[in-house]
Amino acid sequence: MYFESAAAVWHMEGHGPYVWAAYGITALVIILMLVMPLLRSRQMSRAIHTEERRRDLAQGRTSEEGQHAPEA
Amino acid sequence: MWTFVHKMGSPPWFYRFATIVIRWLLPTVLLALLAGSVWGLLYAPPDFRQGNSYRIIYIHVPAAVVALAGYYVMAIAGLVSLVWKIKMADTAMRAVAPVGAALTFVALVTGAIWGKPTWGAWWVWDARITSMLILFFLYLGVMALFEAYDDKAAAAKACAVLSLVGTVNIPIIYKSVDWWYSLHQPASIKFTGESAIDASMLYPLLLMIGAFYGLFALLVLLNMKAELLGTHRQSAWLRSELR
Amino acid sequence: MPPELGLFLRFQVQRHLSAALRRPGDIFNPLVFFLMVVTLFPLGLGPDPEVLADFAPGIVWVVALLSSLTVSSRLFQADYEDGTLEQLALAPHPLALAAMSEVLSHWLLSGVVLALASPVFAAMLNMPVQAIPTLMLSLVLGTLCLSLTGAIGAALTVGLRRGGVLLSLLTIPLTVPVLIFGVGAVREAALGYDPSGWLALLGALAAGGLVLAPLAAAAGLRISLEL
Amino acid sequence: MTPALRQGSLLTLADVSLERGARRLLQGVTLEVGSAELWQLVGSNGSGKTSLLRAIAGLARLGVRGAIGRSDSFLYQGHLPGLKPLLTCRENLRWHGSGRVYTEMQRIDEALAAVGLAGYEDSVVMQLSAGQQRRVGLARLWLSDAALWLLDEPFTAIDLKGTALLESRLQAHCSAGGSVVFTSHQPTAMDGLQVLDLNQYAA
Amino acid sequence: MHPKRKQRLTLALLVVVLSSAAVGLVSYALRGNINLFYPPADVVAGKAPIDRAIRVGGMVVEGSVQRSEHDLTTRFAVTDYDGVVEVSYTGILPDLFAEGEGVVASGVLAADGSFRATEVLAKHDENYMPPEVAEALQGKAPGTAGYPGKDSG
Numbered sequence: 089m090y091f092e093s094a095a096a097v098w099h100m101e102g103h104g105p106y107v108w109a110a111y112g113i114t115a116l117v118i119i120l121m122l123v124m125p126l127l128r129s130r131q132m133s134r135a136i137h138t139e140e141r142r143r144d145l146a147q148g149r150t151s152e153e154g155q156h157a158p159e160a
Numbered sequence: 161m162w163t164f165v166h167k168m169g170s171p172p173w174f175y176r177f178a179t180i181v182i183r184w185l186l187p188t189v190l191l192a193l194l195a196g197s198v199w200g201l202l203y204a205p206p207d208f209r210q211g212n213s214y215r216i217i218y219i220h221v222p223a224a225v226v227a228l229a230g231y232y233v234m235a236i237a238g239l240v241s242l243v244w245k246i247k248m249a250d251t252a253m254r255a256v257a258p259v260g261a262a263l264t265f266v267a268l269v270t271g272a273i274w275g276k277p278t279w280g281a282w283w284v285w286d287a288r289i290t291s292m293l294i295l296f297f298l299y300l301g302v303m304a305l306f307e308a309y310d311d312k313a314a315a316a317k318a319c320a321v322l323s324l325v326g327t328v329n330i331p332i333i334y335k336s337v338d339w340w341y342s343l344h345q346p347a348s349i350k351f352t353g354e355s356a357i358d359a360s361m362l363y364p365l366l367l368m369i370g371a372f373y374g375l376f377a378l379l380v381l382l383n384m385k386a387e388l389l390g391t392h393r394q395s396a397w398l399r400s401e402l403r
Numbered sequence: 404m405p406p407e408l409g410l411f412l413r414f415q416v417q418r419h420l421s422a423a424l425r426r427p428g429d430i431f432n433p434l435v436f437f438l439m440v441v442t443l444f445p446l447g448l449g450p451d452p453e454v455l456a457d458f459a460p461g462i463v464w465v466v467a468l469l470s471s472l473t474v475s476s477r478l479f480q481a482d483y484e485d486g487t488l489e490q491l492a493l494a495p496h497p498l499a500l501a502a503m504s505e506v507l508s509h510w511l512l513s514g515v516v517l518a519l520a521s522p523v524f525a526a527m528l529n530m531p532v533q534a535i536p537t538l539m540l541s542l543v544l545g546t547l548c549l550s551l552t553g554a555i556g557a558a559l560t561v562g563l564r565r566g567g568v569l570l571s572l573l574t575i576p577l578t579v580p581v582l583i584f585g586v587g588a589v590r591e592a593a594l595g596y597d598p599s600g601w602l603a604l605l606g607a608l609a610a611g612g613l614v615l616a617p618l619a620a621a622a623g624l625r626i627s628l629e630l
Numbered sequence: 631m632t633p634a635l636r637q638g639s640l641l642t643l644a645d646v647s648l649e650r651g652a653r654r655l656l657q658g659v660t661l662e663v664g665s666a667e668l669w670q671l672v673g674s675n676g677s678g679k680t681s682l683l684r685a686i687a688g689l690a691r692l693g694v695r696g697a698i699g700r701s702d703s704f705l706y707q708g709h710l711p712g713l714k715p716l717l718t719c720r721e722n723l724r725w726h727g728s729g730r731v732y733t734e735m736q737r738i739d740e741a742l743a744a745v746g747l748a749g750y751e752d753s754v755v756m757q758l759s760a761g762q763q764r765r766v767g768l769a770r771l772w773l774s775d776a777a778l779w780l781l782d783e784p785f786t787a788i789d790l791k792g793t794a795l796l797e798s799r800l801q802a803h804c805s806a807g808g809s810v811v812f813t814s815h816q817p818t819a820m821d822g823l824q825v826l827d828l829n830q831y832a833a
Numbered sequence: 834m835h836p837k838r839k840q841r842l843t844l845a846l847l848v849v850v851l852s853s854a855a856v857g858l859v860s861y862a863l864r865g866n867i868n869l870f871y872p873p874a875d876v877v878a879g880k881a882p883i884d885r886a887i888r889v890g891g892m893v894v895e896g897s898v899q900r901s902e903h904d905l906t907t908r909f910a911v912t913d914y915d916g917v918v919e920v921s922y923t924g925i926l927p928d929l930f931a932e933g934e935g936v937v938a939s940g941v942l943a944a945d946g947s948f949r950a951t952e953v954l955a956k957h958d959e960n961y962m963p964p965e966v967a968e969a970l971q972g973k974a975p976g977t978a979g980y981p982g983k984d985s986g
Contacts, residue, residue, distance in 0.1 A: 486710025486712035
């Protein structure tokens with residue numbers, strides 16, 4: 089470890105704000121980029137599930153896989 | 161080999177493949193990013209001239225390297241889509257663009273932040289920063305073109321053409337910006353050969369570059385999966401996959 | 404049997420030129436645009452001849468790039484809208500050649516004309532006389548590169564409703580080397596250096612562009628015809 | 631994509647389906663056009679007449695599935711006439727249709743005379759009336775050597791006399807061994823006309 | 834020859850000619866016909882034009898910087914370890930200007946071999962090392978020991 093104290097780590101001889109800002113923004117972008125597709129996937133799969141359930145109910149659970157009519 | 165390529169082109173197979181890879185990649189990448197950052201921030205020595213501000217190199221350089229490589233990945237996907245007409249390549253190309261743009265953005269912002277303590281200005285028309293800015297424009301162009309087309313199959317083909325043109329252009333752009341910069345600012349005048357970086361600083365940098373490559377792959381796979389869920393929502397395989 | 408290649412190209416160029424000559428406004432309007440924008444710079448920067456001479460290569464080249472962009476957006480527009488493009492796409496000759504003939508005639512009418520008129524702008528901006536041959540040659544070569552790049556952008560956006568702005572968005576980053584080499588050549592010549600290296604680079608871009616850009620433009624046009 | 635065309639036929643469609651964007655337009659279109667045949671594609675608006683014709687010509691390839699075999703000697707005329715308003719009639723027809731031929735002036739003048747535009751050879755197209763401009767476009771049919779003609783709405787915006795003229799030209803082409811596939815809303819009465827209703831293939 | 838084949842041959846020839854032109858022009862440009870700056874060795878050898886605006890680039894010789902006492906004039910020597918050029922400059926030097934660092938000076942070369950700069954640009958180089966390593970390297974840097982630095986008067 090190069091630094092002696094947590095305060096020194098934070099301060100980095102005056103360069104702390106720059107270094108930490110750069111890492112902070114990067115972390116923010118990475119988290120955003122990770123969360124967006126995950127949220128989208130979850131939203132999509134939820135939509136597919138509800139659609140499926142609705143159709144199962146409508147067809148009285150006799151739906152066949154793959155043999156569905158294309159959208160009207 | 162061919163069977164592998166063929167399998168990659170089939171959405172159900174790819175979906176399963178991506179799910180497995182993501183399961184492994186996600187923790188590995190996060191761990192590597194964390195380890196590399198801690199190493200670079202806390203354990204690597206400061207630079208003899210720039211002091212601690214150089215620690216930004218551990219995100220700036222990896223982001224820039226991967227952002228540039230990402231453009232080539234996108235162009236290769238475009239080529240595959242144009243030549244072999246594999247739909248999956250369209251999806252890949254579409255997924256790479258925002259990831260590459262985000263990494264370019266990271267490189268630009270961290271470069272600007274680095275510039276403040278080093279050069280005394282937030283934005284400096286440095287050769288590499290300027291090249292990154294143009295790369296950012298190239299990514300934005302591809303994304304804008306994709307959005308402009310209503311027919312997404314045609315959009316993918318158009319973006320493929322554009323990204324291939326960009327690929328031919330990128331080395332020329334980089335070289336020209338380098339010369340431009342040398343005309344107005346001295347490029348680092350080297351008489352000792354390659355620019356040198358001390359081993360104690362290099363290893364965390366290499367780790368971070370690896371981690372960013374992993375991050376890139378992870379983000380692209382996540383985006384592709386999300387895209388598949390959207391386009392194949394009517395497919396039986398997807399329904400059974402989600403059950 | 405497909406008719407002669409040369410005849411096809413000649414007829415294509417002839418077609419564009421004779422149509423353009425019947426409406427000379429299309430040739431002169433970009434020049435007037437150029438003149439007006441060049442006038443804006445002394446008004447913005449101040450009339451100091453030394454300052455202007457300093458900036459002259461950059462000003463002329465940036466304005467040349469902008470005016471080339473504004474004309475590029477119309478490159479395939481007419482052919483797309485009246486159905487000629489469909490016929491060209493179905494013709495036995497490669498579509499790339501048709502695209503190339505279009506670019507070449509466009510360049511003759513915009514870039515070459517601009518280069519011929521450029522000494523006037525050089526004089527307005529107090530550019531040293533020794534730089535003028537370089538300026539003209541660099542504009543001849545550089546505007547060909549700009550037309551070729553613009554053709555790719557135009558081919559990809561010709562079928563879109565809001566193609567104009569998008570075209571600039573796509574092509575400006577690709578034209579960076581042309582701008583740098585062009586300004587480099589003129590700057591060096593103005594300072595008394597040898598500009599041949601920069602001119603050679605512009606020539607290389609033009610030659611390489613003549614091979615690759617028509618292919619890319621043709622691919623783009625085929626995609627646009629799908630819409 | 632172009633499988634061997636059956637001997638003696640100019641166009642074969644086998645189980646062709648069309649998609650535009652995410653929407654499926656047509657499914658299972660099957661058609662065989664031999665020589666000396668006159669086909670009209672009918673169907674309601676948006677049924678995919680134009681799209682099918684463009685797919686046959688090879689202009690549309692995205693979203694086209696199935697086998698399309700087509701003679702290489704063909705002429706395609708879309709909605710758009712492909713006329714340059716600033717060029718004269720002669721200049722416009724010099725390089726005509728699908729670019730098959732460069733035509734001698736004499737043939738061009740004959741074609742212009744056939745569509746009733748004798749004396750307008752050197753007039754700039756922009757100065758002609760809309761109906762006359764349509765006729766300049768139609769004059770291409772008098773210049774074409776192609777065996778298969780693909781015409782999109784050739785009958786729109788021409789007067790009765792023009793319609794008769796066009797009908798006789800189409801039939802002359804057929805009796806010379808060529809074939810025509812055209813789209814039209816209006817029912818037309820021509821000898822030997824065969825009709826393909828695209829509504830039956832709607833997906 | 835078959836016309837279709839002849840046509841293809843013409844096109845192929847066109848592509849070959851244009852591509853080789855591009856390659857030839859690039860190699861011409863790269864063979865030193867782009868002058869970003871003259872190294873001092875060329876200036877000493879008389880390859881740089883006199884009384885014309887040129888650029889000279891190199892390292893500032895250690896110990897050569899002399900600042901005038903009454904105005905902003907600075908004199909220093911620039912070297913590429915093969916030749917030395919004396920540079921004088923009046924004006925404010927950039928912050929990164931330092932002995933042993935790279936500079937590019939634009940200005941005019943006088944007949945006596947001295948260079949009057951109108952602009953001096955400086956930039957840090959791309960070496961990253963810990964302070965201890967830098968210290969250890971100090972005595973060994975080519976700019977100080979091995980180089981026969983000339984004292985400016």
